[in-house]
Amino acid sequence: MRLTLGRRAGALAAIVALSAGGLLTAAGSASADDSVQLTTSNWVGIYKDANTSAKTGAADASPSSWIYAHCWKVGQSIGNWGNTWYQITYVWYNGASGWTYTPGYAFAGYVDNNAHTVNRDSNIPQC
Incomplete structure (x- = not known):
């Protein structure tokens, strides 16, 4: 059970990090110079x-x-x-x-x- 929870938490953390990175990239490309x-x-x-x-x-x-x-x-x-x-x-x-x-x-x-x-x-x- 502990191993399953750890994997799920790790997967969730990876999804959150990738989502945040995507949002930052999208926000950063809205305007350029x-x-x-x-x-x-x-x-x-x-x-x-x-x-x-x-x-x-x-x-x-x-x-x-x-x-x-x-x-x-x-x-x-x-x-x-x-x-x-x-x-x-x-x-x-x-x-x-x-x-x-x-x-x-x-x-x-x-x-x-x-x-x-x-x-x-x-x-x-x-x-």
Whole structure:
């Protein structure tokens, strides 16, 4: 009886551990981040929300810089460039030696012509 109880407890512990691991993996994959290089000739401002009403105070990113995008969302439309914006956490400014913490939003049309928005990059989901 003791051996049977021990096996059952061990099996139950293994099931619980695997279930918890699966839940953690599923929760962890719900959002991811990806680095995106500025591929247009535009300088990109960093804004407090997905519109041009308020900049964060961070320097604009020059062409060939990189942003670290968390997700994208629909916001202010700018000309014929669209209305999607990246929510970002970091910028690697052109010529810099590392990432600079700059939370905010960058207009996707100016970053890369929206190449990584609207579910085109599985690591950058809709916010």
